[in-house]
Amino acid sequence: MKSFDLVVVGGGPGGYVAAIRAAQLGMSVAVVEAEDLGGVCLNWGCIPTKALLKSAELIDKIKQADKYGITVSDYSFDLDKIVQRSRQVASNLNKGISHLLKKNNISVISGTATLLGNGKLSIAATASSKNKVSDKVQAKHIIIATGANPRSIPGLEPDGKSIWSARDAMTPKNLPKSLLVMGAGAIGMEFASFYNSLGVKVTVVEALNYVLPVEDEEISDFAAKAFTKRGIVIKLDTKVLKIERHKGGLTVHLNSGQNSAEADQQLKVECMISAVGVVGNTQSLGLENTAIELENSFIKVDQWQATHEANVYAIGDVAGAPCLAHKASHEGIICVEKIHGLEHVHPLSKDLIPGCTYGSPQVASVGLTENKALAAGHTLKVGRFPLSASGMAVASGDTEGLIKTIFDADTGELLGAHLIGADVTELIQGFVVAKNMETTEQELMDTVFAHPSISEAMHESVLDAYTRAIHI
Structure with a gap:
């Protein structure tokens, strides 16, 4: 029976990141994956959908070409090629994850894992497994990172046709x-x-x-x-x-x-x-052989991602909302560093996790909504700046949007930021960094933003919260 310091069950954005960080810290690591490395996010979620949406964005731009002084007499698109590009993007990145795990000397075990208790796992081969024989492994620590699957409503189950x-x-x-x-x-x-x-x-x-x-x-x-x-x-x-x-x-x-x-x-x-919505992937994990508890299909964990079973942890979607790849990755790093005993490890605050929706328009946010901030007892100062008043947005032709910032009126703490418009999923990280560094409104107002840029709208929104906006 092979033994490892850490066995990660699931090779998605939480699992493979946790495995790499553990290897960097000198731990012997194995990843058990039943399907494709990268998980749903890389293979069937975040990445391929963004590839599809990029094609859609180009189609939208072609439809609007005339307003930019460009004449497009006719255009067409090839659905098969759009889909093929999306699948190729996912495939290329999947190979990249495999390379990263190999580079960090991480063992990849193809199959499904079942917890047996006391740090033991049985690995059952699947149809796609390279190893066709079931096996058992021993681990000092186990991280469950099996993700989630779409929720199915009785009578409305997907059939792949209609x-x-x-x-x-x-x-x-x-x-x-x-x-x-x-x-x-x-x-x-x-x-x-x-x-x-x-x-x-x-x-x-x-x-x-x-x-x-x-x-x-x-x-x-x-x-x-x-x-x-x-x-x-x-x-x-x-x-x-x-x-x-x-x-x-x-x-x-x-x-x-x-x-x-x-x-x-x-x-x-x-x-x-x-x-x-989604439900946690906990079936066939052998949780009945452990003290692990579930809540609404998700594994219950503490602030360090520890379950009720000693030395067994859960990260990512299987550990509950928000079901986001970047949240899973960060939880994986926190979990591994706590296991290893590093100092200055901090639990993850959900108020610091950005959320993004892609498409047209994009939506991005971090922190409290206005209603939640009021419900929490804060006295607020709220700033708004429309992208229609941004010079760069006007020049780009993308004026549909709004930047909204929410501050505590007494302390100046940035409580939340909410953006809608073109490319705001890239802008949001500025506010995420600001919240993580506990920046006040004064520091944001004193910050120099490049001109011309859409990011100036972020600055103006902060200024507006304190009745200092220049361009509205």
């Missing part, structure tokens, strides 16, 4: 004329944006009252108006009751709490994408 999972939506064989997206979170709105850019008639159904419900309410409202302006139909406070399959697509029965006259709607579409 009801698509996220994987199906990333690899369409044909472009539907009409599409229903169930769920207006980040995943749902990204797919809605992508297919809308390709000319599909898209309807989004959300059971809650806002698109992107985790975002600041003002930003959610802005986003809903922007998506509606693009031609996406959004039905809030609406649930899918049932579906009827027929030749050519689906009849979807909807119930809306907004208007009693719309209580029983019917919508005919060719396809539907289910994007209604």
Whole structure:
């Protein structure tokens, strides 16, 4: 039986990062992965969807070419090539992860792991495993990083034909004329944006009252108006009751709490994408052989990612929300450094985790929303700056957007920042760094921002919170 200082179960953005950091600290490490290194994020999530959205962005720019003084008499796109590029991007990065693990002398074990207790794991070979024989390993420490899978609603399970999972939506064989997206979170709105850019008639159904419900309410409202302006139909406070399959697509029965006259709607579409959240991947892990506890399908952990089982930890999506790749990676590093006994290791504050939604427009945020800041008892100063007042945004032709900043009126602490517009997923990191360094409003106001740049809007938003904005 092989022994390791650390065995990481799952080779996604949490697992492989934890493994590399452990190897850097001199630990002997193995990663057990049942499918592809890089996990859902690299292979079927974050990365390939952004490749698809880049193609959609170019299509949108071509549609607007005339306003830049460029005449495009005709254009077309090849769906197969768009999908192939997305898959190739994922494949290239997958190979990169394999190289990184090899470079750091990390053993990669292909198969599924089951915890047996007392640091022992059994590894069962899968159809894609290089090793075809089951094995057992011993570990001083175990990190579970198995991620999550899309939540499935009874009666609305994806079939790969008329009801698509996220994987199906990333690899369409044909472009539907009409599409229903169930769920207006980040995943749902990204797919809605992508297919809308390709000319599909898209309807989004959300059971809650806002698109992107985790975002600041003002930003959610802005986003809903922007998506509606693009031609996406959004039905809030609406649930899918049932579906009827027929030749050519689906009849979807909807119930809306907004208007009693719309209580029983019917919508005919060719396809539907289910994007209604995720559940932790804990099946077949052998948790019954341990003291590990679950809560709403996710593994319960403390601030250092430790479970109730000695020397067993959980990171990333399987350890609960927010289900974000960068959160998983950071948890992996914190967990490993705490195991190794490094000093000055700090638990992860969820207020410092940025959230990003890609598509058109982009949305990005960090920290408290205005409503949550008020509920927490803060007296607020709130600043807003529209991108329509930004010289660089006007020059670029991307004026649809808003930068919103929220400060504690008594201390000047930056409580939250909420952005919507072109490329704001790149801008948000400035506010993340500011929050991490506990920057005050004065330091942000004293900072010199380059001109011309969209980032100047960040500065103006801070100034506006203190009635000092120059350009509005």
